[in-house]
Structure formats: structure tokens, C-alpha cells
Amino acid sequence: MKKKKIAVLFGGQSSEHIVSCMSVANVAEQIDTEHYDLLLIGITEDGHWLKTASISDIRSGAWKESQTEAVLSPDATKQCIIITENGNTYEEKVDAVFPVLHGPFGEDGTVQGLLEMARLPYVGCGVLSSAVSMDKLYTKIIVDDLGIRQADYVPVMSWRMKKDMDGTIAQIEGKFSYPVFIKPSNAGSSRGVSKAENREQLIAGLEEAAKHDRKILVEEMIYGHEIECAVFGGGQKPVQSSGVGEILAAADFYDFEAKYFNEESRTVINPSLPGDAAERVRKAAEAVFNAVDGYGLARVDFFVTDDGEVIFNEINTMPGFTAISMYPMLWEAAGITKKELINRLIELAFER
Ligand SMILES: Nc1ncnc2c1ncn2[C@@H]1O[C@H](COP(=O)(O)OP(=O)(O)O)[C@@H](O)[C@H]1O
Numbered sequence: 001m002k003k004k005k006i007a008v009l010f011g012g013q014s015s016e017h018i019v020s021c022m023s024v025a026n027v028a029e030q031i032d033t034e035h036y037d038l039l040l041i042g043i044t045e046d047g048h049w050l051k052t053a054s055i056s057d058i059r060s061g062a063w064k065e066s067q068t069e070a071v072l073s074p075d076a077t078k079q080c081i082i083i084t085e086n087g088n089t090y091e092e093k094v095d096a097v098f099p100v101l102h103g104p105f106g107e108d109g110t111v112q113g114l115l116e117m118a119r120l121p122y123v124g125c126g127v128l129s130s131a132v133s134m135d136k137l138y139t140k141i142i143v144d145d146l147g148i149r150q151a152d153y154v155p156v157m158s159w160r161m162k163k164d165m166d167g168t169i170a171q172i173e174g175k176f177s178y179p180v181f182i183k184p185s186n187a188g189s190s191r192g193v194s195k196a197e198n199r200e201q202l203i204a205g206l207e208e209a210a211k212h213d214r215k216i217l218v219e220e221m222i223y224g225h226e227i228e229c230a231v232f233g234g235g236q237k238p239v240q241s242s243g244v245g246e247i248l249a250a251a252d253f254y255d256f257e258a259k260y261f262n263e264e265s266r267t268v269i270n271p272s273l274p275g276d277a278a279e280r281v282r283k284a285a286e287a288v289f290n291a292v293d294g295y296g297l298a299r300v301d302f303f304v305t306d307d308g309e310v311i312f313n314e315i316n317t318m319p320g321f322t323a324i325s326m327y328p329m330l331w332e333a334a335g336i337t338k339k340e341l342i343n344r345l346i347e348l349a350f351e352r
């Protein structure tokens, strides 16, 4: 049987570019090379698409020096990557795409839209589920409808905040006492997220969040364990959820440093939680995944309070695959190796 060609996209234009570069090697090296050939394509932070020679070029960062351009054609009759090398242009057929991209322009329905245009199968959630899951404000609206508790919030539009900071502050302080959490509606890896203990920090937090998105959420502070659950499946296959994992952040909260660079941050698989809280997290994770019309995979994040209340935080439709990432670890704990997981995700792409 002829091998299928999988284009693996990584990097990307979001503030999570570096996280994607850390994730992708762990994905690409697990793809079953008996059945698939790989075409690695790195997207620079300013959006240039480059053919990447090898996984080691990703690890070393040498891919950024590639002189070979590789762009996806939206032409649905071709399903190809257009490669330009030494002044010569040619088309390379591909069978499916694995977008290992996090954040805006990757996990938010934009790349998924391009792939739909090209009629190429791809791993993970579709346009709508990617877009609503990326946008925390819209996820809130959907999850409210499910009756699952989540942090209470005030939406802030950056243009309104700039026009009337006093009114914005009054609205927030009228609803919450400090501390509060401030986050861009569209971002990830804690980029632009901050905790404010007072008005001064609130203003600084709003200004920081506004650098990432024109929509901002200010949330009540939730005191609880940070619990994550992995979801897999969709379409005609029933959705499955893994066990749960706990994040023990080596910082005041799970900020960017604590996530990827502080070796004191720990994760615990199947932590002890009050009563049947873990089971309720799993059920809620599946419900949120289905409600956003999820497909393929997602990691759904919660807080669990000491008295066992389950509070939804966010859903990530392309969770991290770094060496310390929870999504693959949760499946490994359930007896599914990284290799099985990645190749099952590719099979799901072809089934859609
Ligand atoms: N309402 C909240 N109460 C307490 N901690 C929060 C709250 N919102 C976010 N956090 C903390 O900030 C981190 C990042 O926020 P999150 O909403 O998960 O954004 P991101 O998409 O960047 O991961 C969380 O992992 C958690 O540690």
C-alpha cells in the first residue's frame, strides 16, 4: 500500500509559537512512518511558511534558516503544498494535515478554514469548535447554557476601556472584590493573563491583556485545585475522557514561566479529590467538548474546590504535546501510548 503523506504544521503567528515548537517534535517522531511520510512545515512568527528538513532542525531552531518555501494551496482540486526551492516551483500532494499550532492563527479556526477550503482531512477540531474554544468569552456563553459552573466574569472591550477607564473599573469593582483575574479572550499559555490584588494592578492587567486581544475578561478568583481532563473522539465514535490530572504550579498561579520553564511545577495524575469530583470533571469535560461540537481532541480544564465543587475554566482544542504536557500523559496513564494516541488522531482525521 502506498504511504500517505501528512503535512505537519508548527510554529505559527501566535504568542504560543515557542510552545508549538516544543510540542511538534514529540508529535512528529511518534507518527507511524510505515504508513505515513511526513512533510514538516514551520510557520515563522511573521507568518512565512518554510519547508523543514528534519525533526532535529526543529529542535535546534535551524528550520528558520530554510530557504525552501512551502505553502498550502486552497485549491480543492489539488490538495497540495506548493514548494519553491532555488527558484523552481513544484506541487507536492498531501493526504492530510496535522496542525500542531497553538493559539490564534492555528487553534482558532483560521487554519482549519484554509484546510476546509482545500478539502484536506486534518487532525483535531473544526472551524466552529476551534473558534469558540479559543475565544473564552464565547466558550462562557456556551458553557452557561450547559449549567456547568464557571468563574463569574465581566467582559471588557478594549476600545471601551480606553475611552472610559473609570467607568470600566467602577463596573468591575461593583461586581467583585479583589483579587480578580484578567485575561485576553483569545490567547493561551497564560499570555496576557494576570492576577490583580488592587486597582493599580487591575489597570496594569487590563492594559497588558489589551495587547493580546480587543476582548478581555475579568473574572472572580477561584480557590481550588487546577484539574485537567483529556478528551478524544467525536463524529460517529463516542467521545472518551481520560482520568484527571492536577497542576501544582510553582508560582502564585500557572503563568507562562511556571508552565514551561519552572521545573518546580508538578503534575499529578489521578490526584485524590473529594467524593466523586473526578467523575464529575470527566462528565463535564465530555459535555463541554460535545457542546462546542468538538472533534478529535481537546483538554478541558477545571478548578475543583476543597468541598468538591467542579468549576469549568477553559477548553484547549490543540493542547500542548511538550515533554511535560498533561494531554499525552493522561492517556499514557490510561494505557494508551503516545504513539497509539497520535496515530489514532490521524485515523480520526481520515474518518471525518
Ligand atoms: N478565575 C480564576 N481564578 C483563579 N485562577 C485563575 C483564574 N483564571 C485563571 N487562573 C489561573 O491562570 C492560569 C491561566 O489562565 P487560563 O484561563 O487557563 O488561560 P490560558 O488559556 O492562558 O491557559 C490558570 O491556569 C490558573 O492558574
Ligand SMILES: [Mg+2]
Residues within 6 Å of the ligand: 189, 190, 301, 314
Ligand atoms: Mg489554561
